[in-house]
Amino acid sequence: MSAIGSLGGAGGRTKTAPDRPEKRRLTPYWLLVPGMAWLLIFFVVPMVFLGSQSLQTGSFEDGTKLTWNFSIYWETLRGYWPHYARSIGFAALATIAALLIGYPLAYMIAHKSGRWKNILLVLVIAPFFTSFLIRTLAWKTILSSGGPVVWFFQQTHLTDLLQWLHLTDKDTLLATPFAVIAGLTYNFLPFMVLPLYASLDRLDHRLLEAAGDLYSRPFTAFRRVTLPLSMPGVVAGTLLTFIPAAGDYINSVLLGNTRSTMIGQVIDGQFLRVLDYPQAATMSFILLIIILAIVMTYVRRSGTEELV
């Protein structure tokens, strides 16, 4: 916002003092205009609109009025905190799963794939060629009872483990929190792999040789050299996975049950079916604030600015 303010001021000065060096100094600001305008129109304005809507009262049929109804925030939190907690929890688990799957995958593509590198990278983004919805629907078939995945989980008694963790009920996988988390993990995995790949690909293999030369076993070399140098990728990947996963509702609609409803699903219902716009806006705003708070704490704790 301050950048926009200074932009206006700068524009004013050009008119009064149109000398050359001044103009050149302002060029960078002029170049910012399209980007700033974009942010203003598509981010700031909707935000303000949403914020004001959340504080209105009335009904869809009779119209709503701004009444500064702050109590709705408190009531929403009290009524829907399990949905928020579930959203954050599922997103966090999906992010961790995506990191555990994505890191070795990205490492392999960056350092071990040789001439298969480009093909593997295309394969990572290949799912994007079909719609999000279709891909999620495909998981219904994959996880359906009587399918090979369920059979495998039963044989290995993983179903018991998941049940014990309260992620599934009985011997099914579909329509459980587990299915929702699996869907989230699958759908956002490329967002984890690509930034990880970018930072691992830049890693100089000779640094690992140097670490080995300096008495590091492979695991120590990984912990002391590879991992810290790939932290920017880890942070970027986890953010790109966590943020959209926390607001997602397709996975919980298609793969979940009534007890695995995520907040995105509730917001969707309020906006499009119940048509209670103030309620939906409030829910969206709360989700936004929670995600922002988590992300800021996380980025600060992981100390990315100290990394190269």
Added chain:
Amino acid sequence: MPTPTSEGQGDLCLTNVTKRFGDFTAVDDLSLTIPQGSFFALLGASGCGKTTTLRMVAGLERPTAGTISIGEEDITEAKPYARPVNTVFQNYALFPHMTVLDNVAFGLKRRKVADATKTAKEGLELVELGHLAGRKPAQLSGGQQQRVALARALVNHPAVLLLDEPLGALDLKLRRQMQLELKKIQEEVGLTFVHVTHDQEEAMTMADTIAVMNAGVIEQLGHPTELYERPASTFVANFLGQSNLLAGEISDRVGGDLVVQVGGHKLALPGDRSTRQDGKVWLGVRPEKLRIGLAGGADGAGRNHLDGVVLDASFTGVSTQYLVRLAWGQAITVVAQNDGSALLRDGDQVQVSWVPQHGFALDAAQDAFAGAQRVGDDDTPVPALGGAR
């Protein structure tokens, strides 16, 4: 100093070491003993297998055949982290996310040495970088990074320190300075240094022993003066300094001396300075061993004489380099000290002479151009060899 890991360690021995990449042989049946505490230089042209040899000693490459040992201990199969060997890499390979101090302490901490930080600080003092301990490598100059890399390896007190052209990126002045510093540090800490370089001057100023490597094999190994004064092959003669090689044939033996026929002249050479006692040879003599004067001038007896014409004279200050064409068309190089005598000009009829003891003879089957430095401009013939074949 830190507790040495090198207790009771001995010489570094490479025995019949071969390394093949596919069907390309980078190092061919190399056998080498480097005595403990010596400064050993591995000298050779680009691509001759120097780095590969070092990497095998460091454990970063597995020999295709042969064994490597330090003292009694066979380390051929040992993992890099288990070897009492540290490397100063050609590109330094400093850890960009750590401070200079953490870089230097890295090896000590992995080995759980007590007082790692204190020892690392001492190591930094040794290379005079104590005041930059808190910086990141990216904030250092090339020469400073090089010294950090050196300190990072040195503090571990390895039995053998490998240096892979660590001075390659430095400018000439800093390079000379670092050479002296490295030599001083080596004498202080008394570790075995194996220094890879393709700069012959660097090798000669620093090393106790030089091995000249060519196409995966060691051509000659010895003290710098020995290699320079008595090269054992045309490659060494040309690679280490310059040599004039004259095509000749051993025709006679007078006492301990051989008589070599070169273009109709009889030239003397002590028998022990020739690799063969009969047949065709290359008779070699270094440019600065030649004395040059106007033809007909009196010159000491007991010297070898050849007549020629000055083709070119280039004055370089301390000395003048002459290109002299001999009777049979070959051009040889003569370097004359600037001792105040009159300069010779192009076209002057001259006589060059040298003491027989300064000559050496090599088997004529060898390529006279092996190891010769390429000269930049085309109109200068390759020094000393024009028309020799």
